[in-house]
Amino acid sequence: MNKLLFTAGLCLCTLCAIAQDCQLVLSGSVIDSHENTALSGATLSIVGTAQIAYTDLDGRFSFADLCPAIYTLEIQHPECKTERFEINLRKDTDRTLFMEHHLEALNEVLITGRSFKTQSETQLNNTLELAEIEKYSSGSLGDVLNTLSGVSSLNTGNTVVKPVINGLHSSRVSIINNGVRLQDQEWGAEHAPNIDINSAGQITVLKGASTLQYSGNAVGGVIIAEPRRVLLTDTLYGKTILTGATNGRGGSITSELFKGYESGWYGAIQGTAKRFGDFEAPDYVLSNTGIEEGDFSLRLGKNTINSGFEAYMSYFQTTIGILRASHLGGASDQVAAIGSDRPLIIEDFTYDILVPRQEVKHLTGRLSYFKQFENLGKLSLQYDVQWNQRFEFDVRRGDNRNRAAVDLELTTHNFVASLESKLTDDFGINTGLNWIYQENVADPSTGVRRLIPDYEQYTLGAFAIADWKVSDRLLFEAGIRFDYTLMDVFKFYRNSFWEGRGYDEEFADIVIEETGTQVLVNPELEFNNWAATAGLNYKIDDSYRLYFNYALATRAPNASELFSEGLHHSASRIELGDLRFNSEVANRISVSLEKQGERFSFTAAPFVNWIEDFILIEPTGVQQTIRGNFQVWEYRQTAALLTGVDLDANYQFNQNWSTRAQFSLVKGYDQTRDLPLINMPPASLNNAIRFNKPEWFNFQTGIESQYVFRQNEFPDNNFTVFVPETDQNELVDVSTPPDAYQLWNWDASATFKINEKSDLQLGLQITNLFNTSYRNYLNRLRYYADDLGRNVRLNLKINY
Amino acid sequence: MFNQRIMKKNVLFIASIVATLVLSACSNDDDNTPEEVNEEEVITTLILTLTPEGGGPTVTFQSQDLDGDGPGAPVLTVTGQLEANTTYTSTIGFLNETEDPAENITLEVIEEADEHQVFYIAGGALNLTSTYLDGDGDGNPLGVLMGFETGDASLGNLTVVLRHEPNKPNDGTLADAGGETDIEAVFTGVSIQ
Numbered sequence: 001m002n003k004l005l006f007t008a009g010l011c012l013c014t015l016c017a018i019a020q021d022c023q024l025v026l027s028g029s030v031i032d033s034h035e036n037t038a039l040s041g042a043t044l045s046i047v048g049t050a051q052i053a054y055t056d057l058d059g060r061f062s063f064a065d066l067c068p069a070i071y072t073l074e075i076q077h078p079e080c081k082t083e084r085f086e087i088n089l090r091k092d093t094d095r096t097l098f099m100e101h102h103l104e105a106l107n108e109v110l111i112t113g114r115s116f117k118t119q120s121e122t123q124l125n126n127t128l129e130l131a132e133i134e135k136y137s138s139g140s141l142g143d144v145l146n147t148l149s150g151v152s153s154l155n156t157g158n159t160v161v162k163p164v165i166n167g168l169h170s171s172r173v174s175i176i177n178n179g180v181r182l183q184d185q186e187w188g189a190e191h192a193p194n195i196d197i198n199s200a201g202q203i204t205v206l207k208g209a210s211t212l213q214y215s216g217n218a219v220g221g222v223i224i225a226e227p228r229r230v231l232l233t234d235t236l237y238g239k240t241i242l243t244g245a246t247n248g249r250g251g252s253i254t255s256e257l258f259k260g261y262e263s264g265w266y267g268a269i270q271g272t273a274k275r276f277g278d279f280e281a282p283d284y285v286l287s288n289t290g291i292e293e294g295d296f297s298l299r300l301g302k303n304t305i306n307s308g309f310e311a312y313m314s315y316f317q318t319t320i321g322i323l324r325a326s327h328l329g330g331a332s333d334q335v336a337a338i339g340s341d342r343p344l345i346i347e348d349f350t351y352d353i354l355v356p357r358q359e360v361k362h363l364t365g366r367l368s369y370f371k372q373f374e375n376l377g378k379l380s381l382q383y384d385v386q387w388n389q390r391f392e393f394d395v396r397r398g399d400n401r402n403r404a405a406v407d408l409e410l411t412t413h414n415f416v417a418s419l420e421s422k423l424t425d426d427f428g429i430n431t432g433l434n435w436i437y438q439e440n441v442a443d444p445s446t447g448v449r450r451l452i453p454d455y456e457q458y459t460l461g462a463f464a465i466a467d468w469k470v471s472d473r474l475l476f477e478a479g480i481r482f483d484y485t486l487m488d489v490f491k492f493y494r495n496s497f498w499e500g501r502g503y504d505e506e507f508a509d510i511v512i513e514e515t516g517t518q519v520l521v522n523p524e525l526e527f528n529n530w531a532a533t534a535g536l537n538y539k540i541d542d543s544y545r546l547y548f549n550y551a552l553a554t555r556a557p558n559a560s561e562l563f564s565e566g567l568h569h570s571a572s573r574i575e576l577g578d579l580r581f582n583s584e585v586a587n588r589i590s591v592s593l594e595k596q597g598e599r600f601s602f603t604a605a606p607f608v609n610w611i612e613d614f615i616l617i618e619p620t621g622v623q624q625t626i627r628g629n630f631q632v633w634e635y636r637q638t639a640a641l642l643t644g645v646d647l648d649a650n651y652q653f654n655q656n657w658s659t660r661a662q663f664s665l666v667k668g669y670d671q672t673r674d675l676p677l678i679n680m681p682p683a684s685l686n687n688a689i690r691f692n693k694p695e696w697f698n699f700q701t702g703i704e705s706q707y708v709f710r711q712n713e714f715p716d717n718n719f720t721v722f723v724p725e726t727d728q729n730e731l732v733d734v735s736t737p738p739d740a741y742q743l744w745n746w747d748a749s750a751t752f753k754i755n756e757k758s759d760l761q762l763g764l765q766i767t768n769l770f771n772t773s774y775r776n777y778l779n780r781l782r783y784y785a786d787d788l789g790r791n792v793r794l795n796l797k798i799n800y
Numbered sequence: 801m802f803n804q805r806i807m808k809k810n811v812l813f814i815a816s817i818v819a820t821l822v823l824s825a826c827s828n829d830d831d832n833t834p835e836e837v838n839e840e841e842v843i844t845t846l847i848l849t850l851t852p853e854g855g856g857p858t859v860t861f862q863s864q865d866l867d868g869d870g871p872g873a874p875v876l877t878v879t880g881q882l883e884a885n886t887t888y889t890s891t892i893g894f895l896n897e898t899e900d901p902a903e904n905i906t907l908e909v910i911e912e913a914d915e916h917q918v919f920y921i922a923g924g925a926l927n928l929t930s931t932y933l934d935g936d937g938d939g940n941p942l943g944v945l946m947g948f949e950t951g952d953a954s955l956g957n958l959t960v961v962l963r964h965e966p967n968k969p970n971d972g973t974l975a976d977a978g979g980e981t982d983i984e985a986v987f988t989g990v991s992i993q
Binding site: 327328329330332333336344345395396397398400442444446447448449450453454490492494495496497500512513515517518520522565566567574623624625626627628629630722724725727 | 866869870873975
């Protein structure tokens with residue numbers, strides 16, 4: 001073929017030579033349009049001729065002795081897609097030609113952007129890859145994140161799983177799903193993040209607030225879930241994962257289909273359905289703990305080097321049953337429930353989800369666009385909207401039986417504009433503006449006083465992040481962000497609370513209506529919050545790397561901390577907020593040492609986090625009501641100190657065998673009162689031995705031990721209550737943590753080729769292999785029931 | 801061609817943002833104050849009235865907590881005097897007085913008799929025994945209508961507990977009944993003379 005072309009070319013040339021005076025010169029340079037730098041080593045050929053030229057170090061090339069004609073110039077480069085340019089040559093010409101360099105990097109442009117777009121370069125990123133996420137296809141975000149060191153979870157049963165990063169959770173952890181910061185009533189300890197993990201291709205955990213382009217208030221850390229990367233080729237692929245599990249007697253199915261074109265157009269559709277009945281502890285059924293979930297997402301966009309856009313939408317809905325035995329009246333019910341070693345209500349297994357239960361719907365829409373400007377950089381614009389509807393159904397009486405006790409509708413509009421500029425080869429800066437509008441509406445028809453009041457919240461933020469590559473080994477990064485937040489709230493207070501707190505004197509001017517038993521007030525709260533980060537990344541030698549990061553984060557109190565004033569049914573306690581709170585300010589320093597050796601690799605990541613005006617909730621007494629006695633928990637601000645270390649180590653014995661160890665420790669103290677903080681994750685140690693043999697259908701197997709120590713540092717919040725039947729005061733032990741426990745897990749998988757394009761992966765996992773009864777300190781239902789017993793899960797995945 | 805298309809998208813995009821801004825600005829209407837919610841299920845008041853067999857002065861036990869789970873404690877009052885060695889019959893009433901007129905919750909309790917039970921516990925040295933005079937559809941006790949019998953003069957506590965969704969039948973103790981406490985009133989210093 002080449003020979004043929006060569007011959008044809010020769011003929012053509014000869015023809016030219018005969019016909020005309022062929023002495024024209026075509027010269028020029030080839031520029032990498034991505035980085036705007038010269039592209040050296042590109043091969044240029046004139047189609048239909050044998051003329052070939054190469055670009056020099058300055059990207060220059062030249063062809064001589066050309067005839068006046070229309071030529072097709074083909075440019076090839078190992079890292080670029082081959083391009084053809086048409087040139088009408090009439091005189092000596094010098095042309096600048098742009099090539100789309102970094103075909104590989106390009107795939108990330110729209111989705112992950114540059115490194116400082118989603119990650120921190122001066123902080124160790126803990127990343128979960130697709131294979132690990134797929135293993136948890138039927139689980140939740142919290143379940144899969146639990147496998148990372150330093151990340152634990154705050155559970156309500158086993159289906160409401162909230163990630164905890166180095167001891168902090170809820171409003172202190174920002175979750176970014178596909179570029180959108182999740183706004184889903186995340187303040188509540190019993191509210192799980194509304195994310196279908198099957199929509200993520202990669203999940204990254206950043207301990208500490210160092211992604212200022214999203215938020216400045218991530219006192220605990222940031223979780224970033226990103227979809228699979230877009231490939232700029234003509235492609236159609238998909239996958240389906242089927243999971244069946246014995247515990248809960250249910251399963252899930254998830255499917256994804258992706259279509260891409262070389263032109264840059266792409267589209268993806270993904271969906272998940274999940275259904276489980278009551279889960280089981282080793283000795284009994286955990287009644288009313290089933291879950292049902294259905295989600296889908298769509299993506300459509302066009303991605304090229306210089307510009308791109310994407311439209312994305314996702315819908316998530318779930319119904320989650322809450323352990324029936326956990327719904328209690330007052331403190332005397334607590335005495336009975338905590339005193340019993342089995343839940344007080346155990347029914348036969350069922351798929352029905354009765355009360356108490358949560359029903360949540362979450363809709364996200366996002367439009368994003370970027371364009372590269374030659375001398376300016378990359379301009380990105382994004383608008384996203386989220387709508388979150390949360391129902392909580394309680395055990396109620398009479399006509400109210402089927403009415404939700406909590407009915408909240410949260411709508412958030414978010415707009416971000418940012419500009420990433422590379423000022424020099426080694427210095428880049430990302431600046432941007434962020435505008436957020438949020439509205440919460442609590443439906444009054446529940447017949448229950450609002451848990452979270454109606455409010456509107458406006459936030460205007462600005463940020464700048466710079467990174468400076470001092471040398472091949474040293475990189476600096478620094479950023480700053482400012483947020484102005486205005487919260488416009490309408491709240492009904494009970495007169496007795498309003499006056500008891502002295503609000504009637506301090507806040508008399510915000511009262512707009514008095515109804516007799518309640519008073520309607522309109523607080524307008526303003527917060528001016530600064531956040532900053534600074535860090536470095538130093539490559540000590542080929543295997544060692546050191547990260548240092550400092551982060552300042554400021555978080556405005558959330559609606560629950562400010563406005564709670566009543567019975568929290570699911571916790572069986574009265575919770576009181578404080579209108580006078582100011583923002584909490586965290587200063588976090590982390591150092592990480594990483595070794596990536598051929599056989600041995602490890603990371604050691606100690607941290608310390610000082611938080612001023614840390615908002616915590618603690619018991620302050622017992623309140624008598626006609627329903628009996630309830631413990632009162634009040635929010636309070638204090639100085640807190642959290643410190644700890646996360647250790648990871650891997651050793652590769654040979655090609656087939658490897659071992660892994662993970663240790664996490666966190667200590668938290670209330671410095672004002674010199675007391676331990678409540679709900680700090682106990683120390684944990686995970687060990688695993690893995691075997692893999694690619695020749696045996698990519699066979700992999702491993703056995704894992706999870707050892708969780710007893711939490712020995714906890715505040716004593718026990719109280720006594722009068723029990724009429726025994727005619728005396730009895731202790732309600734809500735503090736003592738459960739004993740240490742060890743769980744064993746086993747898994748195996750193999751992959752079989754079906755045909756050229758498809759393969760089938762079979763996986764089997766057994767968790768809690770020995771059906772050990774245990775209770776987890778960070779499970780809010782630990783007072784009432786044991787945690788999950790043995791679970792055998794079969795995964796079937798087809799790639800096509 | 802392509803640029804034009806992108807341009808078009810751009811315009812649409814910006815238009816949608818403007819629309820959102822305008823819409824949200826419009827909806828920011830401070831005149832729309834939220835509607836007040838009064839706890840519909842709350843029971844504020846318990847009234848237990850004992851009438852001696854064959855006539856005589858009644859004895860009333862009342863617990864009233866008008867702010868529900870608010871900071872105000874319930875107010876417990878006993879009017880009248882329990883006589884020694886006397887047989888009483890009693891009725892109990894539950895009210896939600898945050899509504900006007902007050903809602904009579906007793907009717908709901910009777911309607912859902914199989915899901916409720918009232919327990920009466922004499923504590924300390926109080927010489928008082930009780931008998932259920934009513935039942936639910938399954939023949940299990942409910943406790944709205946009761947019979948009481950006093951013994952010799954004594955002093956102690958009387959606790960009245962309304963349980964929602966207790967185990968039925970049960971052995972008459974709270975521990976065996978389980979369920980959730982809807983009302984718990986402990987009358988201390990009750991005397992029989």
